[in-house]
Structure formats: C-alpha cells, structure tokens
Amino acid sequence: MRRSRFFLPTLRDNPKEAEIVSHRLMLRAGMVRQASAGIYSWLPMGFRVLKNIERIVREEQDRAGNQEVLMPTIQSAELWQQSGRYNAYGPEMLRIRDRHDREMLYGPTNEELITDIFRNGVKSYRDLPQKLYHIQWKFRDEVRPRFGVMRGREFLMKDAYSFDLDYESARRAYQVQFVTYLRTFARMGLRAIPMEADTGPIGGDLSHEFIILAETGESEVFCDREFLDYDLLGREIDYEDPAAVGEVVDYFTKLYARTDEKHEQAVFETAVPEARRYQGRGIEVGHIFYFGTKYSKPFGARVATPDGQEVEVHSGSYGIGVSRLVGAIIEASHDESGIVWPEAVAPFKVGLINLKAGDADCDKACEGAYGALQGAGVETLYDETEERPGAKFAEMDLIGLPWQLILGPRGLKNGVVELKRRATGEREEISLESALARLTA
Amino acid sequence: MRRSRFFLPTLRDNPKEAEIVSHRLMLRAGMVRQASAGIYSWLPMGFRVLKNIERIVREEQDRAGNQEVLMPTIQSAELWQQSGRYNAYGPEMLRIRDRHDREMLYGPTNEELITDIFRNGVKSYRDLPQKLYHIQWKFRDEVRPRFGVMRGREFLMKDAYSFDLDYESARRAYQVQFVTYLRTFARMGLRAIPMEADTGPIGGDLSHEFIILAETGESEVFCDREFLDYDLLGREIDYEDPAAVGEVVDYFTKLYARTDEKHEQAVFETAVPEARRYQGRGIEVGHIFYFGTKYSKPFGARVATPDGQEVEVHSGSYGIGVSRLVGAIIEASHDESGIVWPEAVAPFKVGLINLKAGDADCDKACEGAYGALQGAGVETLYDETEERPGAKFAEMDLIGLPWQLILGPRGLKNGVVELKRRATGEREEISLESALARLTA
Numbered sequence: 001m002r003r004s005r006f007f008l009p010t011l012r013d014n015p016k017e018a019e020i021v022s023h024r025l026m027l028r029a030g031m032v033r034q035a036s037a038g039i040y041s042w043l044p045m046g047f048r049v050l051k052n053i054e055r056i057v058r059e060e061q062d063r064a065g066n067q068e069v070l071m072p073t074i075q076s077a078e079l080w081q082q083s084g085r086y087n088a089y090g091p092e093m094l095r096i097r098d099r100h101d102r103e104m105l106y107g108p109t110n111e112e113l114i115t116d117i118f119r120n121g122v123k124s125y126r127d128l129p130q131k132l133y134h135i136q137w138k139f140r141d142e143v144r145p146r147f148g149v150m151r152g153r154e155f156l157m158k159d160a161y162s163f164d165l166d167y168e169s170a171r172r173a174y175q176v177q178f179v180t181y182l183r184t185f186a187r188m189g190l191r192a193i194p195m196e197a198d199t200g201p202i203g204g205d206l207s208h209e210f211i212i213l214a215e216t217g218e219s220e221v222f223c224d225r226e227f228l229d230y231d232l233l234g235r236e237i238d239y240e241d242p243a244a245v246g247e248v249v250d251y252f253t254k255l256y257a258r259t260d261e262k263h264e265q266a267v268f269e270t271a272v273p274e275a276r277r278y279q280g281r282g283i284e285v286g287h288i289f290y291f292g293t294k295y296s297k298p299f300g301a302r303v304a305t306p307d308g309q310e311v312e313v314h315s316g317s318y319g320i321g322v323s324r325l326v327g328a329i330i331e332a333s334h335d336e337s338g339i340v341w342p343e344a345v346a347p348f349k350v351g352l353i354n355l356k357a358g359d360a361d362c363d364k365a366c367e368g369a370y371g372a373l374q375g376a377g378v379e380t381l382y383d384e385t386e387e388r389p390g391a392k393f394a395e396m397d398l399i400g401l402p403w404q405l406i407l408g409p410r411g412l413k414n415g416v417v418e419l420k421r422r423a424t425g426e427r428e429e430i431s432l433e434s435a436l437a438r439l440t441a
Numbered sequence: 442m443r444r445s446r447f448f449l450p451t452l453r454d455n456p457k458e459a460e461i462v463s464h465r466l467m468l469r470a471g472m473v474r475q476a477s478a479g480i481y482s483w484l485p486m487g488f489r490v491l492k493n494i495e496r497i498v499r500e501e502q503d504r505a506g507n508q509e510v511l512m513p514t515i516q517s518a519e520l521w522q523q524s525g526r527y528n529a530y531g532p533e534m535l536r537i538r539d540r541h542d543r544e545m546l547y548g549p550t551n552e553e554l555i556t557d558i559f560r561n562g563v564k565s566y567r568d569l570p571q572k573l574y575h576i577q578w579k580f581r582d583e584v585r586p587r588f589g590v591m592r593g594r595e596f597l598m599k600d601a602y603s604f605d606l607d608y609e610s611a612r613r614a615y616q617v618q619f620v621t622y623l624r625t626f627a628r629m630g631l632r633a634i635p636m637e638a639d640t641g642p643i644g645g646d647l648s649h650e651f652i653i654l655a656e657t658g659e660s661e662v663f664c665d666r667e668f669l670d671y672d673l674l675g676r677e678i679d680y681e682d683p684a685a686v687g688e689v690v691d692y693f694t695k696l697y698a699r700t701d702e703k704h705e706q707a708v709f710e711t712a713v714p715e716a717r718r719y720q721g722r723g724i725e726v727g728h729i730f731y732f733g734t735k736y737s738k739p740f741g742a743r744v745a746t747p748d749g750q751e752v753e754v755h756s757g758s759y760g761i762g763v764s765r766l767v768g769a770i771i772e773a774s775h776d777e778s779g780i781v782w783p784e785a786v787a788p789f790k791v792g793l794i795n796l797k798a799g800d801a802d803c804d805k806a807c808e809g810a811y812g813a814l815q816g817a818g819v820e821t822l823y824d825e826t827e828e829r830p831g832a833k834f835a836e837m838d839l840i841g842l843p844w845q846l847i848l849g850p851r852g853l854k855n856g857v858v859e860l861k862r863r864a865t866g867e868r869e870e871i872s873l874e875s876a877l878a879r880l881t882a
Contacts, residue, residue, distance in 0.1 A: 004567075005506070006508070007508050007510075007562065007563075007571055007573060009561065009562030009563070030562075033558055033561065033562075035512065035513050035516060035517065035554060035557075036515075036516065036517035036519075036543075036545070037543075039513045039515055039516075039517075040513065041510065041511070041512045041513060041554065041558055042510055042511040042512075043510050043558070043562075044508045044509060044510055044573075047509055047510055047511050050511070065446070067447070067448050067485045068485060068488055069448075069482060069483055069484055069485055069488055070482070070483040070488050070491070071476065071482045071483075072476050072480045072481065072482060072578075072595045073514060073578055073595065074477075074480055074535075074547070074580065074594075074595055075476060075477070075480075076476070076477035076480075078477075091540045092540075094515075094537065094539065096535065096537050096547075098535065098582050099532045099533075099535075099582045099584065102477075102478075104477070106515070106537075113476060113482065116476075117474055117482055117484070120450070120474065121448065121450030121471075121474075121484075122448075122450070126445075130448055132448060132485075137513075137514055137578070139515065141539055141540045143540065153515075154513045154514065154515055
C-alpha cells in the first residue's frame with residue numbers, strides 16, 4: 001500500500017478524551033474514530049489489525065473442531081424471558097422495540113439463541129458432542145464507556161458453545177477450549193495466564209479468565225513465574241487425546257495465579273518459592289465457563305441416550321474479546337514513540353521509507369524494493385510522500401510496524417540501506433539485497 | 442468435514458412458512474434458521490456460502506483500490522438529524538434509546554457516518570480520491586419481512602463510498618464500481634444486468650441497479666441478448682485507465698435493459714432486433730448511486746483545491762446485498778432436487794459418499810480419497826454415516842455441492858467409482874485415480 005493512497009488520518013497531539021495509552025495510540029495512529037460514546041469506526045489501519053486477530057482466533061477455533069456459525073445481533077426478548085435473564089440482565093442490555101412494538105434486544109451474549117438452535121437441530125446422543133462458535137458484534141450499554149475499544153459498548157466477541165451428553169465429556173470440551181485459548185493468545189505474541197474466576201451472570205461452577213500481562217492493566221495479578229516460561233507453541237497437542245489435553249490443563253491450574261480480587265498473600269507465599277513469585281498487572285481478554293444444564297433445562301434441550309432415556313445436555317460457553325484485544329495488545333506492547341506490533345497481528349510487516357521522494361535513483365530503488373516485497377507477499381506500507389524524513393520516522397514509529405526499511409540517496413550511493421527493527425530500535429546498514437532476503441525469508 | 446460431525450440439521454419436508462424456493466431450500470438444506478421475524482442465524486452450511494460471497498465481493502473491491510473499514514451497527518441520531526434523513530427515513534429505521542435516553546438507531550446505510558469520518562480526516566485535494574467500503578450488518582424494519590434472507594430485516598451489505606474533487610473524477614469512480622460489479626457477479630456464476638434506476642432515498646442523479654436473471658425473480662426484465670453473451674471475466678480491465686473503463690460502461694449502458702417499471706415496449710422493439718429481445722425475470726443484488734454534494738454540503742465535507750479555494754467533495758455510494766445474494770443465487774440456480782451451487786460460492790466443492798460404511802474395503806478407499814482431497818485443499822464433505830444410499834443421494838442433491846464422488850463395494854471390485862456433476866446430473870464410471878485427478882486439477 002502506498003502511503004499517499006492509504007486512508008490514514010494520524011494525529012500529532014494526544015486526544016484529550018483518551019485516558020489510557022492504547023486509546024491514545026489508536027486515535028493517533030488513525031486506527032479508529034469514535035462514532036458515539038463507546039462506539040467506534042475502524043479505519044483501514046485498525047481494521048487490518050482487527051482482521052488479523054479475528055483470523056488467529058478463527059484458525060485456532062477451527063483447529064479444535066469448533067464449527068463456525070453466525071447468529072444475528074438483534075434478538076427477540078422471548079428467549080431471554082424463557083431463561084429468566086431478560087429481567088436479570090439490568091440496564092447494560094440494550095432493549096429495543098420494533099415497529100410492531102415487539103420487545104427485542106441487541107445481544108450481549110448468545111447462550112439463549114444457540115441453545116434454541118441446538119434443541120431444534122439435535123435429538124440424539126449420536127450427534128454429540130457439538131461445538132459451535134461465532135464472531136459477532138455485541139452490545140453492552142455501559143453506564144460510562146471509556147478506555148476506547150477496551151471497554152466499548154459495541155464490541156466484537158468470539159463466543160463458542162459446547163453441548164455434551166454428560167459432565168465428563170463437557171469437562172473435556174472445557175479443557176480443549178482452555179488449551180485453545182493458551183495457543184490463541186500465544187500466537188498473538190501474548191503471555192496469557194488462566195485464573196480461576198467467578199462465573200457472574202453466565203452462571204455455572206467451573207470458570208477461568210485469561211489475563212494477559214501489561215503494565216497498564218486494569219487488575220493486579222499474582223502468579224508463579226513458571227507461567228512466563230512455558231512455551232506452548234513449541235508443542236503439538238492432539239485435541240482428540242483427553243490425556244494430552246488434561247496434562248496441559250493440570251499443569252496450568254496447579255500453579256498459583258490470582259487477581260487481586262482472589263489473591264491471598266499467605267497462600268501465594270506457601271505455594272510459590274520467593275524467586276518464582278511474579279506480581280504485575282493484567283488485562284482480561286478471555287473467559288470460559290462450564291454451566292452444566294443451566295440453559296438446557298429451561299429450553300428443554302434434551303437428547304436421547306443409548307438406552308432410550310432423555311437427558312438434558314451439559315454446556316459451556318467460551319468468550320474472547322476480539323476488538324478488546326486490539327487495545328490490550330497495545331497496552332502490552334508499546335513504548336514512548338508509539339505502538340510495537342507483534343508480527344502476527346501487525347497491519348503491515350514492513351514500512352518502506354523513501355527518504356528523498358523525487359530523487360530518480362532513490363525512487364527507482366524504492367519502487368524495486370516495494371515490488372519485490374509485494375511480489376513475495378510481504379504486506380508493506382510504502383511511504384513515497386514528500387514529507388520530511390523526521391516526520392516519516394515519527395509516523396512509522398507511531399504506527400509500530402515490525403520492520404522499517406529505509407532508503408536514502410546517500411546510503412544507496414554506498415550500496416547500503418537501513419533496516420530497523422521496531423521492537424528493539426536496532427538498526428543495521430546492509431545491502432538492499434540482504435535486507436530484502438531477510439524480510440522475505 | 443465428516444458428515445457425522447457436521448452440524449447440518451436438514452429438513453425432509455417443505456417448511457410451511459417459506460413462500461419462495463430459496464427460502465424453502467435454505468431451511469431444508471440446514472443453511473439458516475429463523476431467530477425472529479426477518480432475522481436469521483446462519484448455520485455452518487449457510488455460513489460457508491455467505492463467507493464465499495463476502496470474499497469475492499472483498500477481493501473485487503480491493504482490486505479496484507477501495508479500502509476496507511468497518512463502521513459500527515449502532516449510530517447516534519445526531520448525524521441523521523444533520524442530513525435531514527432522521528425524520529425522512531420512516532418506520533423502516535430501527536430507532537433505539539440507550540440507558541441515558543439518547544436517540545440511537547441501527548444503521549440501514551452509512552452515508553452520514555462515512556461523510557463524518559471523511560471530513561475529519563481529509564482536508565486537501567492531495568488526499569483525493571478516497572474510496573472506502575465496509576461489509577457490515579444493517580437493519581431495515583420491514584413491515585412484513587418474508588422470502589427468507591431475500592428480504593430480511595437484519596442483512597449483510599457491502600457499501601462503498603467515493604469522495605472526489607469534482608464531477609468528472611466522481612463519474613470515473615462511479616464507472617469503476619460499475620465494472621467492478623459486473624466482475625463481482627460474474628465470478629459468482631451470475632449474469633448481472635445493469636439497469637438505469639431511480640435514486641430513491643439515497644438521492645442523486647446517476648444510478649444503476651444490477652439485476653441477476655432468475656425465473657423466480659421479483660421483477661420482469663426486458664433486455665438485449667447481447668448482455669447474456671458478453672464475457673467480462675475474459676478481459677483484463679485496467680481500472681487506472683478511464684478510457685478502458687468507460688468503454689465497458691458505454692457498451693453496457695447503450696444496450697436496452699429495463700425492468701417492468703421503466704419498460705417501454707415501443708422503444709424496446711425499435712432498439713433491439715427481434716431475435717435479440719430477451720424477456721425474463723430478475724432479482725436486484727446491487728445498486729450504485731452518484732449523489733454529488735448531497736451529503737458533503739450539510740456536513741461541510743470540503744477540501745482545499747490547488748488554487749487555495751475550498752470545495753465540497755462529490756460522492757457516490759455503492760451497495761451489494763451480500764446475504765441477499767445467498768438466496769438470489771439459489772433462485773437462479775436450483776432444480777426439483779435442490780440447490781445447484783456455482784463452484785465459486787459452493788460450501789464444499791465435493792460430496793464424497795460412502796455407499797457402505799462399515800465395509801472395510803469401502804471405508805479404506807473412502808478414507809484414502811478423503812485424505813487425498815483434503816491434502817490437495819479441495820473442500821470436501823464426506824458422508825461416512827450409516828444412512829441408506831437413497832437418503833445420502835437425496836441429501837447430496839439437496840445441498841447442491843458441484844461434484845459427488847460415490848464409492849461402493851461393487852464398483853470398487855471392478856476398479857471404478859462414480860463421479861456425478863450436480864449441475865447436469867451427468868454420471869461417469871471411472872477409476873478412483875482419474876476421479877481424484879479431475880477434482881484436484
């Protein structure tokens with residue numbers, strides 16, 4: 001993408017309304033614009049990151065055998081009356097009356113609707129287990145929306161739902177999602193720590209929230225440093241093998257990890273040797289629940305068993321805050337100059353800077369480099385504008401692409417270009433060929 | 442995907458509520474379920490088709506240099522009051538009050554919001570033209586929603602918006618979308634005919650609707666048969682070349698093509714020789730508008746010109762009914778046994794039928810074929826269930842995958858399998874190797 005054509009309205013100054021760093025940086029880097037309180041439009045730069053996160057979430061859900069569906073945003077109140085949550089949910093639920101004065105709502109979550117779909121489609125144990133998910137916009141009418149996409153009103157969530165014959169197989173489904181979540185966040189360059197959680201309005205009796213570490217996080221976390229060293233992506237885990245899955249879950253659930261709400265200093269000190277005690281801050285990016293027959297009972301979601309009985313299915317739900325993750329990743333990965341994108345979610349891998357647009361040799365070398373990167377499928381933002389170098393450097397640092405490839409007339413005369421790694425600030429003067437070889441490897 | 446694991450709740454009988462063939466077939470083939478009046482959940486089979494259509498629309502928008510953004514579904518009423526459409530829009534607009542009693546609405550279209558984004562981000566002619574699009578759910582509170590996803594209340598639309606310095610460049614943007622639309626529909630296996638249209642509530646003075654031919658279509662169309670013979674995909678059109686784009690547009694706009702609303706038999710007979718007169722039925726799947734400064738004026742969307750003046754930008758909007766297309770394609774492509782998917786949008790390319798699950802040789806051959814197809818990246822639905830052959834054939838015909846690969850013990854003994862092409866019903870007995878070579882070519 002050529003910078004001159006890219007719709008990227010960056011801001012020089014910090015917007016006053018933004019209280020936290022990710023919100024400030026997302027506005028400054030032209031990623032989002034507020035449409036109304038707690039509701040955002042995603043501009044091309046932000047949209048690219050959102051899509052990358054969504055893709056990773058989807059790939060890991062698919063890998064674990066979940067099937068993607070798509071439920072609507074607007075739901076009828078009826079199902080929520082049936083589950084008893086229509087009144088229980090409170091003012092966070094956006095309630096709507098349509099032109100025929102029927103009570104509708106903008107779904108804040110989908111346990112009711114998916115259970116309705118399930119009960120109409122599945123009647124026999126032979127069709128179990130079922131694991132369905134969707135990635136859809138939700139609405140929660142927060143009383144004071146703030147912190148940008150980290151606590152917006154309209155937000156994108158992946159929610160998965162499992163349906164099993166009994167507790168044992170439901171627990172296995174829960175455990176597979178547990179491991180899937182660890183992999184999902186690890187692929188985004190995040191360290192996610194599963195913590196025992198309260199079940200809240202979803203209900204149920206087994207629940208973990210997944211917290212990623214970020215200095216600016218909303219809650220204080222206490223955990224064993226072993227969490228920080230574990231390399232999950234290095235392992236191939238067969239989701240069809242309950243023992244392999246259980247082993248990973250056991251490993252993680254045995255280690256101490258609690259947010260300030262549940263933290264007990266004495267237990268922490270007993271359970272974790274001093275050198276391994278980690279205390280920091282974190283952000284919740286996922287939450288998983290097992291809630292048994294809480295919804296299958298009121299909805300009559302029953303299946304025939306092998307011996308001709310009928311039983312209510314056991315279920316769980318599994319959420320990842322997809323749009324929230326965009327902000328959370330920035331909270332976890334930025335410096336004073338701007339965003340530092342992990343490569344897996346970066347909007348472009350490379351920022352190509354032409355230090356002297358209009359100089360024939362420099363333009364030619366840049367066009368050649370741009371063509372080579374594009375040809376190799378490397379997503380590149382090419383700054384070919386006539387801005388001065390200082391402004392170009394500052395903007396590239398702000399938007400946080402993993403690599404900057406910098407070409408200027410002086411270097412080219414000496415046969416070198418500059419390759420800068422955004423995360424470390426490390427710069428190397430090498431030949432253009434070596435730089436391209438590195439970036440396209 | 443194995444049939445036994447796929448969430449595919451098909452229906453044997455025609456659902457009473459479904460008045461048209463696409464609605465009946467989508468329910469019977471387990472593609473969608475109604476969540477409430479005019480609002481649908483997309484089950485895995487339907488979701489796959491929806492995503493394929495969305496992907497083609499996106500690829501063609503990107504190819505034409507449009508940049509993808511994502512605006513929210515919920516908008517504040519303020520912008521709509523500014524444009525004057527808040528009161529004008531009528532009861533089809535779903536109006537909402539949030540917990541602070543602020544007036545909101547579920548966007549039925551996005552001219553206001555995108556113009557607001559544009560005016561805050563672009564100030565100079567140097568940043569023009571801009572072409573932005575998004576693919577997002579919309580809501581129109583139809584008084585009597587019916588015909589399934591063809592006239593639903595919550596529906597997925599691609600809407601693009603162009604911003605140009607003057608009429609001439611705006612007209613070029615319009616023409617590029619015109620050609621993009623022809624390509625987009627052609628890639629889905631559809632014959633789309635652009636017809637001069639009224640501009641309706643969007644406003645403006647240049648507008649075409651794109652109608653695909655389907656016997657069961659909602660409107661009667663009259664056109665020159667030349668439309669049906671033109672092969673657009675065979676041509677490489679350079680969107681940067683106004684003359685090349687204009688030539689295609691001229692060709693299409695010169696030929697007679699009108700719906701019954703605008704049809705004039707005398708003009709038709711004068712303009713088109715008898716042998717080339719086509720009369721049939723069609724479905725609207727796209728609509729493009731040029732509306733000049735209709736929105737830039739009230740929103741003050743102005744840019745500085747090269748000579749230091751300020752002018753209001755000229756705009757157009759360009760819609761494709763993504764979810765509607767799922768139904769429209771079925772209307773255009775089905776027979777008495779079920780759906781006949783064009784390959785480009787099919788949920789799977791191949792349906793693999795095991796005629797005798799449990800028979801060791803047959804299972805082994807099927808597993809081998811399934812592995813080979815998967816390995817070659819061919820999307821395959823493998824029916825390995827113990828249903829009787831008749832039920833398997835009927836279901837495969839119903840769901841309409843382009844190819845059926847049928848393996849049974851008798852054929853295998855003779856070294857042959859059956860390869861059936863759904864569109865023609867043509868069957869061939871060939872070796873498994875030849876069949877796989879054909880399907881993976």
